[in-house]
Amino acid sequence: MFALFAPLVLLFAVATSAHADSAAPKLANVTVLATGGTIAGTGATSTTTVGYTAATVSVQRLIQAVPELAKVANVSGEQVFQIASENMTNEHWLTLGKRVNTLLAQPNVDGIVITHGTDTLEETAYFLNLVVKSRKPVVLVGAMRPSTALSADGPINLYNAVLLAASPEAAGKGVLVALNDQIQAARDVTKVNTSTLDSFRTPELGLLGYIQGSKAFFYRQPVRKHTTESEFDISALQSLPNVEIVYGYANVGPVAVDAFMAAGAKGIIHAGVGDGSLAAKVVPALKAARAKGAIVVRASRVGQGILARNGEANDDELDFVVADTLNPQKARILLMLALTKTNNSKEIQRMFYSY
Numbered sequence: 001m002f003a004l005f006a007p008l009v010l011l012f013a014v015a016t017s018a019h020a021d022s023a024a025p026k027l028a029n030v031t032v033l034a035t036g037g038t039i040a041g042t043g044a045t046s047t048t049t050v051g052y053t054a055a056t057v058s059v060q061r062l063i064q065a066v067p068e069l070a071k072v073a074n075v076s077g078e079q080v081f082q083i084a085s086e087n088m089t090n091e092h093w094l095t096l097g098k099r100v101n102t103l104l105a106q107p108n109v110d111g112i113v114i115t116h117g118t119d120t121l122e123e124t125a126y127f128l129n130l131v132v133k134s135r136k137p138v139v140l141v142g143a144m145r146p147s148t149a150l151s152a153d154g155p156i157n158l159y160n161a162v163l164l165a166a167s168p169e170a171a172g173k174g175v176l177v178a179l180n181d182q183i184q185a186a187r188d189v190t191k192v193n194t195s196t197l198d199s200f201r202t203p204e205l206g207l208l209g210y211i212q213g214s215k216a217f218f219y220r221q222p223v224r225k226h227t228t229e230s231e232f233d234i235s236a237l238q239s240l241p242n243v244e245i246v247y248g249y250a251n252v253g254p255v256a257v258d259a260f261m262a263a264g265a266k267g268i269i270h271a272g273v274g275d276g277s278l279a280a281k282v283v284p285a286l287k288a289a290r291a292k293g294a295i296v297v298r299a300s301r302v303g304q305g306i307l308a309r310n311g312e313a314n315d316d317e318l319d320f321v322v323a324d325t326l327n328p329q330k331a332r333i334l335l336m337l338a339l340t341k342t343n344n345s346k347e348i349q350r351m352f353y354s355y
Contacts, residue, residue: 030162034079036117040056040115048149114141118143119191131232135172138227144197182207182210240336272301
């Protein structure tokens with residue numbers, strides 16, 4: 001009797017297995033682009049959380065250290081740079097942005113994770129937010145502790161970032177930042193602490209969501225233009241215009257502005273006190289810079305709030321631009337890209353209110 005039914009049992013088993021395979025969810029293909037930073041850093045001991053060496057661990061070792069990644073995506077890795085992020089340059093950004101666009105144009109790439117040092121992570125994220133030409137998820141991730149430290153945050157941050165990049169819910173929301181179980185928008189997030197794990201925040205506008213239980217939960221989304229809505233194109237660019245930041249403080253004078261202009265600056269971001277106030281001693285230098293063709297953008301060193309046009313200065317009369325809510329370092333990025341399109345201050349002001 002068993003011999004009679006054995007073929008039927010085998011046929012049923014094969015059919016059941018095939019059905020199970022077809023019902024299993026297809027994993028997304030996520031590419032991890034590594035650039036170095038603390039997440040790839042090593043320390044002398046397991047308790048070394050400062051004074052470590054950044055950018056020593058390869059992308060393959062980072063991926064291998066988190067075998068759970070295989071449960072949420074088909075992960076491949078590529079070492080783009082191996083640097084501490086304070087050494088990030090405009091040229092690095094152009095290389096990275098072009099590589100991201102090339103990969104996202106491929107049908108077998110569903111999302112990208114970029115490992116990055118935290119010092120300039122917010123700047124790279126915002127740059128990519130303006131130049132990526134895809135709705136596919138792009139997620140930046142870093143760590144506040146090196147890979148060799150007790151309770152290193154890099155592995156769980158990397159897991160969450162890959163999970164997020166593989167998530168359909170992350171599509172179309174612009175470039176994202178994933179650290180400390182939180183999802184932040186590239187435009188608004190900033191580093192607010194030198195060393196704690198919760199050092200990335202969006203102080204007033206708030207985070208986008210959380211990652212909990214291997215799932216992304218979104219509660220809001222960015223409304224400013226980004227990625228596929230952006231007018232900026234870096235595909236043919238080999239360099240970016242020279243834009244510098246001048247910091248405002250008590251007793252500030254014209255020295256920094258004059259030096260930057262002598263060095264060929266095409267734009268000046270003035271990180272003023274309060275609502276972007278201009279000290280009397282620096283105004284003539286800024287007016288001279290504008291007269292020479294440089295675009296002057298008033299920003300604030302405060303880090304929060306809208307910078308009022310024609311508030312602490314007559315921007316219409318001076319022909320200056322205001323940074324809206326962008327901090328100085330992000331205002332610099334937008335101005336560099338704006339200057340690849342136009343030198344018209346009114347058009348550039350429109351961009352600052354759009355992005």
